Amino acid sequence: MALLQADSSRTRANATSLASRTLPRGTVPGLGIAACGLAALLFSVAPFGGFAGYVVFSGLLFLVAQTATSFAVEGRRHAVDRFASSLVHTTFLIALLPLLSVVWKVLAQGSDQVNGNFLTHSMRNVGVSDAGGGIYHSMVGTLLQGLITSLISIPLALLVAVYLVEYGTGKLARSVTFFVDVMTGIPSIVAGLFIYTVWVLTFGFERSGFAAALALTILMVPTVVRSTEEMLKLVPNELREAAYALGVPKWRTILRIVIPTALPGIITGIMLGIARVIGETAPLLLLLGGTDSINFNALDGPQSALPLFIYDQAGRPNPEAIDRAWGAALALILIVMILNLVARSVARLTRVR
Amino acid sequence: MAKRIDARDLNIYYGSFLAVESVCLSIEPRSVTALIGPSGCGKSTFLRSLNRMHEVVPGAHVDGSVELDGQDIYADNVDPVTVRRTIGMVFQRPNPFPTMSIFDNVVAGLKLQGHRSKSELNEIAEGALRAANLWNEVKDRLDKPGSSLSGGQQQRLCIARAIAIRPDVLLMDEPCSALDPISTMAIEELIEELKRDYTIVIVTHNMQQAARVSDRTAFFNLVATGKPGQLVEVDRTAKIFSNPSVRATEDYVSGRFG
Ligand SMILES: Nc1ncnc2c1ncn2[C@@H]1O[C@H](COP(=O)(O)OP(=O)(O)O)[C@@H](O)[C@H]1O
Ligand SMILES: [Mg+2]
Numbered sequence: 001m002a003l004l005q006a007d008s009s010r011t012r013a014n015a016t017s018l019a020s021r022t023l024p025r026g027t028v029p030g031l032g033i034a035a036c037g038l039a040a041l042l043f044s045v046a047p048f049g050g051f052a053g054y055v056v057f058s059g060l061l062f063l064v065a066q067t068a069t070s071f072a073v074e075g076r077r078h079a080v081d082r083f084a085s086s087l088v089h090t091t092f093l094i095a096l097l098p099l100l101s102v103v104w105k106v107l108a109q110g111s112d113q114v115n116g117n118f119l120t121h122s123m124r125n126v127g128v129s130d131a132g133g134g135i136y137h138s139m140v141g142t143l144l145q146g147l148i149t150s151l152i153s154i155p156l157a158l159l160v161a162v163y164l165v166e167y168g169t170g171k172l173a174r175s176v177t178f179f180v181d182v183m184t185g186i187p188s189i190v191a192g193l194f195i196y197t198v199w200v201l202t203f204g205f206e207r208s209g210f211a212a213a214l215a216l217t218i219l220m221v222p223t224v225v226r227s228t229e230e231m232l233k234l235v236p237n238e239l240r241e242a243a244y245a246l247g248v249p250k251w252r253t254i255l256r257i258v259i260p261t262a263l264p265g266i267i268t269g270i271m272l273g274i275a276r277v278i279g280e281t282a283p284l285l286l287l288l289g290g291t292d293s294i295n296f297n298a299l300d301g302p303q304s305a306l307p308l309f310i311y312d313q314a315g316r317p318n319p320e321a322i323d324r325a326w327g328a329a330l331a332l333i334l335i336v337m338i339l340n341l342v343a344r345s346v347a348r349l350t351r352v353r
Numbered sequence: 354m355a356k357r358i359d360a361r362d363l364n365i366y367y368g369s370f371l372a373v374e375s376v377c378l379s380i381e382p383r384s385v386t387a388l389i390g391p392s393g394c395g396k397s398t399f400l401r402s403l404n405r406m407h408e409v410v411p412g413a414h415v416d417g418s419v420e421l422d423g424q425d426i427y428a429d430n431v432d433p434v435t436v437r438r439t440i441g442m443v444f445q446r447p448n449p450f451p452t453m454s455i456f457d458n459v460v461a462g463l464k465l466q467g468h469r470s471k472s473e474l475n476e477i478a479e480g481a482l483r484a485a486n487l488w489n490e491v492k493d494r495l496d497k498p499g500s501s502l503s504g505g506q507q508q509r510l511c512i513a514r515a516i517a518i519r520p521d522v523l524l525m526d527e528p529c530s531a532l533d534p535i536s537t538m539a540i541e542e543l544i545e546e547l548k549r550d551y552t553i554v555i556v557t558h559n560m561q562q563a564a565r566v567s568d569r570t571a572f573f574n575l576v577a578t579g580k581p582g583q584l585v586e587v588d589r590t591a592k593i594f595s596n597p598s599v600r601a602t603e604d605y606v607s608g609r610f611g
Contacts, residue, residue: 169411238448242511244409246462246518247438256465260452351452 023073028066035062059090106330113327114334123292123309129318135328137294138309141209142335144298145305146278148213149220154270156217157224158259164225165232166254183222191218192283200287207289209298212305215283220273227269231262260350267347275336281307306332355382355552356422356439356521358403363417364581365395365402367410372398374581375417378571380522385544385553387563387590390573390605395582396556397445399573400524403554404440405433421522438466441520445527447507449499449514456495458510462518477517485513486543505536512543516551523547525555529562541566560606564594572602 039058042048048057063086071079121134160180164173195215199205235258243253259266289302290312306328314325358380365373373395380386388396401407402415405426418425426436449458459478463469469477478495482488487509491502499510508528515523525544529537544553544566557563563570571587586599597603 236448238444238446239450241406241409242444242448242450242514243461243465245404245406245437245442245444246465246514247434247436248462248465249434252465257450257452261450263452 020075021073022078023070027069031065031069032062035059035065063087063090103333106326106333109323109326110328110330113323114330118324118327119331122294124294126292128316129320131320133324135306135309135324135331137292138304138306138328139331139335140294140296141288141298141303141305142278142307142332144296145209145213145216145303146274148210148298149216149277150270150274152213152217153220153224153273157221157273158228158266160221160225161228161232162254162259164229166250166258180222180225183218184226186218186222187282188215188219188280189282189286191215192286194218195283196286206300207287207302208300209288209295209303209305211287212284212303213298215287216277216280219280219283220277223276224270224273227272228262228266231265231269232258234265235261263350264347267343271340271343274339278336279307279332281311284308285311306335355550357382357552358522358554359420359423360399360403361418361420363399363402363415363419365398365407365415366413367398368412371581373402373573374583376584378584378587380552380554381569382552383548383550384568385548385555385566386587387567387570388554388556388573389558389560389563389570390582390585391575392558393578393582394573394575396573397526398582399584400526400554400556401442403522403524404442405436406442408433438462438518439520440522440524441515441518443508443511443515443523443525443528446531447504447511449502449507449510451498451500453499454496455491455499455502455510458499459513459517461514466518478513481513481517484516484543484547485509486539486546487513503536505532505539508532508536508540509543512540512547516547520551522552522554525553527556527558530558537562560594560608564590570594572597572599572605574601574605 036058039054039061042057043054048054063083066086067079067083070082117132118134119139120136121132122137123133124137126133160176164176167173168176192215195211195218199211199214200207205211239257239261240253243257244250248256284305284307288305288308290308291302291304295301295303310325310328310332313321313328316322358378360376360378360380363373363376363378364371365376376399388400390396398407403419407413407415415427418427420426421436421439425431426440449455450461453461456478457464459481460469460474463474463477479488479492482491487506490506491510494501499507502510508531512523512528529540532540541562544555547553548568555563555566567590569587570590570593572585572593573582574585575582586593586597586602588597593602594606597606
């Protein structure tokens with residue numbers, strides 16, 4: 001009996017070939033071109049119109065044609081595979097579209113504005129509808145506020161995350177986690193109003209860059225805590241145990257083993273946090289005061305910042321102001337990008353190869 | 354160097370779960386003691402209680418005593434960090450620090466414990482790597498990451514790391530179970546050499562390995578799952594494998610169960 005079974009299975013193995021029918025090379029691009037052509041034809045005779053409609057229509061046509069052909073030639077499994085991978089690629093492109101169009105638009109509108117003059121001059125004594133002027137005062141503000149926010153938020157957030165992952169157990173840790181979660185969802189205007197109430201109304205301080213940085217801190221801490229927490233949790237417990245077994249105290253293990261192992265991820269989280277708060281506008285409206293002049297002192301007198309500047313200029317009717325807003329938007333994107341690159345290369349430098 | 358260990362009436366708990374029950378076991382200096390027994394009988398748990406690594410698990414605790422040359426390591430005034438500097442440990446899976454070079458891995462214990470001069474560290478690193486039979490393979494790439502080595506080399510790196518802090522006792526939890534036969538042989542030879550200077554306790558699933566490397570063997574068993582593990586018998590390895598005094602031991606070493 002067993003012999004018979006083995007025999008029959010061998011013949012079956014011989015009968016089925018490993019090769020199967022596949023679509024000839026060039027079929028898929030061919031179908032793509034055909035779909036585009038057919039769509040073009042339809043759009044020229046039928047009362048349809050619009051480029052977007054054309055793209056969507058030819059895409060759908062291609063999807064149907066490809067799946068049907070594949071089903072006929074290659075069978076069900078391949079057809080489903082092709083259909084799914086087309087879908088994945090399409091959604092990827094759709095997701096990319098807004099990002100690319102934002103970057104494209106800002107580059108197109110802003111690149112004429114961003115030049116040496118624009119970057120090194122403030123708006124002092126530049127009339128509302130005059131051309132010229134620049135964003136130096138706003139860049140100084142944004143960088144200083146970002147720096148102060150980071151100086152407060154990063155150590156605070158790292159300590160909270162280390163507490164939650166390495167030490168926290170029981171009620172306290174659970175409630176800290178809960179409040180961090182709640183804080184992640186605080187609308188930025190609420191953070192701004194809170195600091196306005198406490199810092200300006202209750203304590204009686206003037207509006208300043210520092211006040212804005214305090215509100216931004218409220219927004220940055222929870223995001224950095226969350227991302228750092230996730231990164232610390234990813235560090236395998238075996239590494240901690242290996243260090244303990246070498247007679248290394250816990251605090252040193254955290255400082256020298258756990259944090260360095262998680263560092264690239266922690267830095268990415270910090271950069272995302274900075275990128276988030278550096279473009280935040282609502283708290284600045286309440287807390288910054290706003291000025292056309294350069295103010296290097298975040299503690300004294302009103303400051304400007306790029307988002308506030310963009311908001312102010314974009315709301316004006318004259319084209320010179322609108323152009324300045326585009327230029328400032330480009331500068332803001334560039335600043336975030338440069339910070340990101342710097343942080344990444346710092347993280348790379350600390351790695352052994 | 355090389356101290357003796359005496360466990361007396363040691364009960365080991367995870368929270369309220371008693372994992373290992375009333376173990377009395379003496380471990381001789383400059384010898385290799387093998388711990389064998391079926392999975393889940395508490396070999397790792399017992400081993401980790403010998404250098405206070407057990408209590409790293411939240412809720413884990415012991416009662417009874419473990420004496421290192423007569424000194425109770427669980428006494429109130431003993432710092433677990435000091436105990437672990439005296440009793441080193443090698444884990445089942447090689448776990449070099451991924452952010453560190455080979456050199457930094459070897460001297461990690463010393464560096465993280467405090468500071469030493471560069472030349473002293475160089476000397477100790479070379480000594481430890483030679484003792485772990487790894488020096489010739491890595492001497493030209495000490496600045497490469499530890500994770501760039503093969504599994505067997507990584508495990509020898511971990512052994513080098515453990516002996517670089519000059520412990521008196523070396524605990525090994527199935528150090529070869531993730532390795533190929535050649536690397537296993539290299540580590541067994543290493544254990545043979547190390548026992549001249551250290552007291553070694555090794556957990557192994559491999560009966561031939563226990564027979565090859567150990568002087569004494571302790572057999573742990575488990576009456577039923579959920580029940581605590583117990584030390585059944587400890588004796589000279591030759592006796593355990595040829596003529597054990599307990600029936601369960603004989604069944605286990607002859608492969609009739611487990
Ligand atoms: N971290 C832990 N928390 C709770 N119980 C554990 C833990 N580690 C092991 N145990 C339990 O302790 C018992 C002994 O486990 P272990 O020492 O790992 O056995 P062995 O190493 O002999 O296979 C088992 O019942 C296991 O479930
Ligand atoms: Mg085990």
